[in-house]
Amino acid sequence: MPTNKEKLEKLLGVSDPQEKDSLIEEIFDDIGSDVKGFFNEVKDLFTGEMPSIKKVEKQTRYTWKNHTENQIVQPLQYLTPKSYEDLVAIVQTAEANNCKVRAVGSGHSFSDVVQTNDFLINTDELNNPIPLDKSLLKGNVDTSFLVHVQNGMKIRQLNDYLDEHSLALPNMGGYDAQSIVGAASTSTHGSGITLGPISSFYKSIILIGDGGITYRIEPANGITNPAKYKAKYPGNKLIQDDEWFNTVAVSMGCTGIIYSVILEVMPAYWLKEVRTLSNWEIVKADLIDGKVLTDNRHYEVLVNPYKVKGKHQCLVTKRNIVKKPDIIIGSKGSRNFLTELLGLIPGMSDIFDFIFDTFPELSPAILNEAMKGLVDDAYIDKSYKVLNLGTANNISAYSAEIAFPVKDHIYIKAVERMFEVANKMKTLGNLYHTSPISLRFVKASEAYLSMQNGGNTCMIEIPVVNGTYGGFDLLQHYENAMYEFSGRPHWGQVNYLTGSNDLIKKMYPDYDKWLKVYKELNKNETFNNQFTDRCGFSVINFKNQ
Structure with missing residues (x-):
């Protein structure tokens, strides 16, 4: 018995x-x-010892948490599809049961963009390259730098795959554990005024929409031959339309479940990174002059929002393409050793949190010392290794990021208002930053709800070490203060955007075009969630009885 x-x-x-x-x-x-x-x-x-649990594709009573555990959801079903057919079936099953469905990549979004109480898709098993079907493409398409990958492929996995084929991403952010599609869907970016966000690498998007219908979505001059595609996939829909493409490329998962994307990459290359200390007055003058943005492939700035000895200290990072060195010696083969070592120490986030919480008044000086630790005369390596921040990513943190127009130096006024907000929070509430703010510059995007839509952009990120006292309140104060400077919050980072007062419509001139395609692809409201409700994308029907 x-x-x-x-x-x-x-x-x-x-x-x-x-x-x-x-x-x-x-x-x-x-x-x-x-x-x-x-x-x-x-x-x-x-x-005792837990019994081994057979991995199944469907789980109930599952609690999903994002990377920093500020977003938690308990969906009806947590599903791990392993194929395109699985994805189609999930969407159809969700609709048959009048349920919503969303997909999650690596969970590195700090906002509620993937939240759903119904069907949550884990894309980890959909992480493979797909052979490029050249027979479907137009005859004049150069396929040398085209790659086709599934939605769950992490940037780290993609980098390794590309490197094996002497290829590389044109750019990336400072973190490589995100899924490539998840990062692109919120207009995540790297740095470089001539380089667009990750979504700008897209040439074709394969998306599963309402009813499990498969769409292949491209710009009007897309790479796919319509006749050949229809002959091979008569049940699918090829849409070559700028409005559809510019909607879906940055759609935060609201228009359907992206199964795969075709990206345009480039030959593998090497970068040299140099990090030097400066101060805001010098950096400000350089930015107004403008040459630092055009003379460097990548130009970034970390800024201490507090004055120490009368100056806002800055750390300036410049990266440029160099030839592959014959021999790498000394510091050129790695970043600052101490900085990398600190990131490897288990519990380092807790140590930082204790220091900042116990001695908040020391924060300005600690930020200065942290930036000094990042100084390096040269770090040379393959592009994707240099663009990745390395072990610094092991420090548990969340952040807000806000986009500002480069034109007329509006972003400089925004930075100086941030100084005022930081000082106000310090004086009135003893609230302090636990990280410098960062400035990165990104080329304009044609995607309608990209933060970089409409012109070259300065992205200002405000990181906060996890556990920082009043951290989320601090970020909300910044967001509210930045609307005056045309500030657009990053969709995937901490933000407090709502659909009230037509706020989002005021931010994005092509909002109505985006909304039109969103409603066409989401007729049954299958891809709605708390995020679409908050932002006012969802149509919520209320009846007075």
């Missing part, structure tokens, strides 16, 4: 509904006869 412990162990691995119901009934009967004994067996089960 099996014990309750053995039954419970078995229950964890049972997927057949009838077998599960029978087992639950047996356990319930036993609970009634010996409640104390049952709970002791449960205790033994969870304090």
Whole structure:
């Protein structure tokens, strides 16, 4: 006669509904006869060695958390598809049950963009390159630098794959654990005034929309031959239309589930990174002059929002393409050793949090010392290794990021207003930053809801070490203060955007075009969630009875 412990162990691995119901009934009967004994067996089960649980594609009673655990959701079903067919079936099943569905990559968004109470798709198993089907493309398309990848492929995996083929991404952000599609969908970016956000690498998007219909979406002059595509995939829809493409490229998962994308990359290249200390007055003059933006492929600035000894200290990072060196010696083969070492120490985030929380008044000086630790005369390596921030990413943090026009130096006025806000928070509430703010510059994007839409952009990021006292309040103060300077919050980072007062429509001149395509692809509202409700994209019907 099996014990309750053995039954419970078995229950964890049972997927057949009838077998599960029978087992639950047996356990319930036993609970009634010996409640104390049952709970002791449960205790033994969870304090002893856990039984192996068979990995299944569908899980219920699952709690999903993002990377920093500021977004938590308990969906009806947490699903891990392994194929295109699985994705189609999930969308169709969700619609048949009047449920919503969203997809999540690596969970590195700090906003509620993927939140859903219904069907949440984990894309980790969809992480492979797909052979490029050249037979579907127009005859004049150069395929030398085209790659086709599934939606769950992490940037780190993509970098390795490209490197094996002597290729590289034209640009990337400072973190490589994000999925390529997840990052692009919120207009995540790197730095460089001649380089657009990740979505600008897209040439074709394969998306599953309402009803499980498959769309291949491209610009009007897209790479795919319509006749050849229709002959091979008569049930799919090829849409070569600028409005559709510029909507879906940055759509935050609101228009459907992207299965795969075709990207345009470039030959592999090497970068040299130089980091030097400066101060805001010097950096400001250089930015107004403008040459630092055009003379360097990448130009970034970290700024201490507090004055120490009368100056706002800055760390300036410049990166430029160099020839592959014959021999790498000294510091040129790695970043500052101490900085990399600190990022590897387990619990370093907790240590930082303790220091900042216990001695908040020391924050301005600590930020200065942190920037000094990042100084390096040269770091030379393959592009993707230099663009990745390295072990600094191990420090647990969240952030807000706001986009400002480069024209008329509006972003400089925004930076100086941030100084005022930082000083106000310090003086009135003893609230302090736990990281410098950063400035990166990005080429304009044609995607309608890209933060970089409409012109070259300065992206100002405000990171906060996880656990910082008043951290989220600090970020909300900044967001509210930055609207005056045409500030557009990053969709995937901490933001407090709402659909009230036509706020988002005022930010994005092509908002109505985006909304039109969104409604066409989401007629059944299958891809709505808390985020679309908050932003006012969803149509919520209320009836007075």
